[in-house]
Amino acid sequence: MNELYLKLKQQIEKAESIVVFSHVNPDGDTLGSNLAISLMIEKYFKKKAESVYVGTLPNVYSYLPSFDRFKNVQSIDLSKQYDMAIAVDVASKDRMVSGTGIFENAKCSVNIDHHKTNIGYGDINIIDGDAACVGIILYKIFKDWELEIPKEVARCIYTSVLTDTGGFKYESTTPEVFMLAADLVRLGVSPTYEFRACYETKPQAMVQFQAYVVSNTIFYNEGKIAFAKITRSDMSKFNATDDYTEGIVEVLRTSKAVEIAAILKETKEGYTKVSIRSKTIDVIPIVMDFGGGGHTFAAGCTIKKPIVIAFDKLLQRVQSELK
Ligand SMILES: [Mn+2]
Numbered sequence: 178m179n180e181l182y183l184k185l186k187q188q189i190e191k192a193e194s195i196v197v198f199s200h201v202n203p204d205g206d207t208l209g210s211n212l213a214i215s216l217m218i219e220k221y222f223k224k225k226a227e228s229v230y231v232g233t234l235p236n237v238y239s240y241l242p243s244f245d246r247f248k249n250v251q252s253i254d255l256s257k258q259y260d261m262a263i264a265v266d267v268a269s270k271d272r273m274v275s276g277t278g279i280f281e282n283a284k285c286s287v288n289i290d291h292h293k294t295n296i297g298y299g300d301i302n303i304i305d306g307d308a309a310c311v312g313i314i315l316y317k318i319f320k321d322w323e324l325e326i327p328k329e330v331a332r333c334i335y336t337s338v339l340t341d342t343g344g345f346k347y348e349s350t351t352p353e354v355f356m357l358a359a360d361l362v363r364l365g366v367s368p369t370y371e372f373r374a375c376y377e378t379k380p381q382a383m384v385q386f387q388a389y390v391v392s393n394t395i396f397y398n399e400g401k402i403a404f405a406k407i408t409r410s411d412m413s414k415f416n417a418t419d420d421y422t423e424g425i426v427e428v429l430r431t432s433k434a435v436e437i438a439a440i441l442k443e444t445k446e447g448y449t450k451v452s453i454r455s456k457t458i459d460v461i462p463i464v465m466d467f468g469g470g471g472h473t474f475a476a477g478c479t480i481k482k483p484i485v486i487a488f489d490k491l492l493q494r495v496q497s498e499l500k
Pocket of ligand 1: 341
């Protein structure tokens with residue numbers, strides 16, 4: 178048995194109160210992983226695990242089994258000391274926002290992640306920068322513990338893989354990913370059902386909002402750079418919720434000439450959230466300059482500047498990378 182996995186198992190056995198955190202603006206990996214480990218803890222260790230999210234819970238993932246377990250961080254007692262706090266897919270502690278204190282306070286803090294920029298902020302750190310998603314790390318842990326994975330958990334892990342590999346197409350899609358997917362299908366997961374539930378249930382307004390943002394994209398450097406801006410007034414015009422912006426940056430990257438694509442979103446006055454994607458260029462150094470992190474071809478940051486200024490600063494930085 179893997180030593181770290183064993184240590185985690187022993188700590189779970191000892192713990193009476195357990196909380197599992199997803200990162201702010203949760204995606205399919207952090208939510209699928211959260212449910213997967215929470216459900217496994219309840220099934221095999223016979224103890225309660227609280228599944229907690231921070232920010233807004235995207236409705237698109239409501240097809241996930243036991244999705245209604247998710248509690249907003251604001252509904253839990255922030256002064257409580259948990260025996261164990263587990264962060265899944267949380268690149269840095271501050272991505273738990275108001276949950277960070279609970280995480281730090283827990284008797285045992287566990288950090289399970291696949292972001293290369295993760296510094297190992299937990300008492301137990303299970304980090305694999307080469308893993309396609311956290312779901313695949315959890316799968317390995319459960320296998321190592323020799324636990325049978327029930328269909329509900331297999332479905333959660335499948336969503337982790339599906340979303341973090343962009344539907345089995347990013348660089349991270351290794352033979353191991355397909356082996357995992359094959360096993361999950363064997364456990365009862367329907368790829369057709371999960372794909373439709375995940376990608377083909379957008380509200381009409383979302384489709385129109387995304388088309389609007391894409392059509393207003395500005396291209397630079399012979400089309401190698403694509404930058405799209407989303408202001409708060411754009412959001413309110415379409416009654417858009419946060420999840421409406423998901424996937425747009427990947428659409429920009431579909432342009433043949435594009436090397437680097439970015440979406441800049443005005444979150445609140447003076448704050449601009451950036452999602453950046455590239456085909457061959459490592460974008461981590463770019464977002465690191467703005468205090469962000471992520472993966473080689475998919476990263477993000479928040480620039481504490483009004484969107485117009487953030488746009489120019491980021492554009493300059495991206496252009497310098499192309500030279
Ligand atoms: Mn992830």
